[in-house]
Structure formats: structure tokens, C-alpha cells
Amino acid sequence: MESMKAVRIHQYGGPEVLVFDDAPRPVPGLGEVLIKVHAAGVNPVDWKIRAGYMKEFRPYTFPLILGWDLSGVVEAIGPGAGKFKVGDEVYSRPDISRNGAYAEYIAVKESEAAFKPRLIDHIHAAAIPLACLTAWQAIFDTAGLSAGQKILIHAAAGGVGSFAVQLAKWKDAYVIGTASGRNQSFLRDMGVDEPIDYEKMRFEDLVHDVDVVFDTIGGDIQKRSWMVLKKGGILVSIAASPKAEEAARGGVRQAFIFMTPNGSELTEIAGLVDSGKLKPIVETVLPLADARRAHELSQTGHTRGKIVLRVT
Ligand SMILES: NC(=O)c1ccc[n+]([C@@H]2O[C@H](COP(=O)([O-])OP(=O)(O)OC[C@H]3O[C@@H](n4cnc5c(N)ncnc54)[C@H](OP(=O)(O)O)[C@@H]3O)[C@@H](O)[C@H]2O)c1
Numbered sequence: 001m002e003s004m005k006a007v008r009i010h011q012y013g014g015p016e017v018l019v020f021d022d023a024p025r026p027v028p029g030l031g032e033v034l035i036k037v038h039a040a041g042v043n044p045v046d047w048k049i050r051a052g053y054m055k056e057f058r059p060y061t062f063p064l065i066l067g068w069d070l071s072g073v074v075e076a077i078g079p080g081a082g083k084f085k086v087g088d089e090v091y092s093r094p095d096i097s098r099n100g101a102y103a104e105y106i107a108v109k110e111s112e113a114a115f116k117p118r119l120i121d122h123i124h125a126a127a128i129p130l131a132c133l134t135a136w137q138a139i140f141d142t143a144g145l146s147a148g149q150k151i152l153i154h155a156a157a158g159g160v161g162s163f164a165v166q167l168a169k170w171k172d173a174y175v176i177g178t179a180s181g182r183n184q185s186f187l188r189d190m191g192v193d194e195p196i197d198y199e200k201m202r203f204e205d206l207v208h209d210v211d212v213v214f215d216t217i218g219g220d221i222q223k224r225s226w227m228v229l230k231k232g233g234i235l236v237s238i239a240a241s242p243k244a245e246e247a248a249r250g251g252v253r254q255a256f257i258f259m260t261p262n263g264s265e266l267t268e269i270a271g272l273v274d275s276g277k278l279k280p281i282v283e284t285v286l287p288l289a290d291a292r293r294a295h296e297l298s299q300t301g302h303t304r305g306k307i308v309l310r311v312t
Contacts (some may be wrong), residue, residue: 281305
């Protein structure tokens, strides 16, 4: 069996359980392609899984390769797969129940991959799939955001938020976004119509009658968000399941989503990137072997845009 370098965990725990290891190189199964990973995006779910926060409903066996965001080059084609050929540049958010992309190679279902945007490098492409698909599925597929509507995006400077802002502006929506003082001009540069500094102001004192709240934080932020919606509006959360009774009380709607891999939406997103309408924001690039530092940074909860690991 051929081997490869990978960052794995052999048990749940803090950033110190990440080990730069030799691991077996995967073989593509039915309908899969083997991808030589050039860059892997880092997301909060990576350290939540590492810490064991999701073990009740998502049991894993060890050793486990983390990281479910990647850009790379097709190395081999599995039986029954025909969408790509060897040498194609692709990006993907692979199945989170399997080994991830903090590795030199990964096997993914071809339905989970798409041609990567042509005009950006692998580092920037790897920043896109998980966060951008999440934003897309929350504000378009679930909330049905349309031109002229008003949306409040919490944590607008983060990985998911920075894509949500740009997608909402592309749809010609009116965008209100929250971030700390240090990110106010960043929000304005991305096109946010009304940036709110949560360190100085309470958003519910400034915002009212929005069509959509995109809740990326949960807890108290979610509770305070009901009152800013207009009747019939919708709160979509990716952080904590909203209570149906609270929505009903205010005459609004609610939804919780867990994003699903989707190659065709990734193809549409690649088109937006190549036409200059969408830009991944990468704050930090680290070598694969520094995955521990990447997790420590992500865990601060104050990443601007994305953190990406350089693999090749
Ligand atoms: N359900 C799903 O399918 C799904 C998918 C993706 C992500 N998620 C979850 O969604 C959450 C967000 O993900 P992410 O990748 O965007 O995280 P992230 O990139 O780590 O978010 C960091 C951002 O949060 C902002 N922030 C922190 N506290 C804030 C506050 N009180 N008000 C406004 N902004 C605040 C920070 O801005 P400042 O530095 O300015 O404070 C920073 O820019 C995570 O919990 C993640 O696990 C769920």
C-alpha cells in the first residue's frame, strides 16, 4: 500500500492531538476520483470534531484525517466515474463522515467536486466550498433571498459571513452586517450597506423589518434577532436550532441547516468567481504541518475570511 503525508488525530482532544503522520494513500472507489490536494481550507467544524463536540451524533473511528475543504488536481479515476479526467483542476467539499483533506491525497465522490474557478489559485479555491455552499444554501436555497430584500448577516467578516455578504450583494439585496470595530472598514469594502460594530451598539436598537436574518452565532444573538424581522420574514441559523414557538409568536419563520456537498452549486459559484462577482478572502496561509496553529487561530473566533493550509 502506498503512503502519504497527512494530519490525523488518534483521539479527541486539544490542538496537540493533531499529528503530522504517514497514512495510507486512498484508492478511489465506485464513482470516485482521487485528488492530489494542493490546498485545504480550515473551518470551525474541523476543531469541533477534533475536540469531540460532535461525537454523539457523528461517531468517527481513529485515526481520522480532518479537513473538509480542498482544491487540487485529479490524479486517478475510480470505476464508473466519468465527469473528470486525470489532470483536471477541481475543488470540493467532501463527505464529512469520511477522512478529510489535511493530506496529500483524498478520494471523493465525483458528484461532490466541480472544476475549480480558473482565475484563482488553489489556495483561494480551497477557501470556498464549505463556507460558500453554506452561505448559498442558507440565504438562497432556504431563505429565498431576492433583489431589494433586506438581510441581517451576523459575523459578516467570518468565513461564512464574508461569502454571504458578497452573494447577497450579487442578488441586489440590502445588507446589514455585524462585526467588531476592527472589521468595520472591511465590511464596507465588501459592499455591506450598513455595518454594525457589535462592541459599541446593540444591533436590535438599529435594525428593524428585515426579510432575512442569517444567524451564524446562535445563543443570545439568535434570541435578540427575532425582534428585527418583519412579519413573514425568516431566521436561518447554521449555529443552533431556532425554536418554532418563538418564530410562531413573532409571526415569522425559522430554519436550521447543515450544509450538504453539492457539485452543481460549486460549478455555479466557480462561474461567479471567474466573472469577478465573488472573491474568497484568505487571511492566513500555513503549511500543512502547521495545522495545529491553524486550529488555534480558528478557535479564537475572530478569523477574518478564511485560513488555508498549503499542501503541495
Ligand atoms: N450548519 C452548518 O452547515 C455550518 C456550516 C459552516 C459553519 N457553521 C458554523 O457557523 C459558525 C460560523 O462559521 P465561520 O466559518 O463563519 O466561522 P469563523 O470564520 O470562525 O467566524 C469568525 C468571525 O466571527 C465574528 N464574530 C465573533 N463574535 C461575533 C459577534 N458577537 N458578533 C458578530 N460577529 C462576531 C468575528 O468577527 P470579529 O473578529 O470582528 O469579532 C470573525 O470574523 C461556526 O460555529 C461554524 O461551526 C455551520
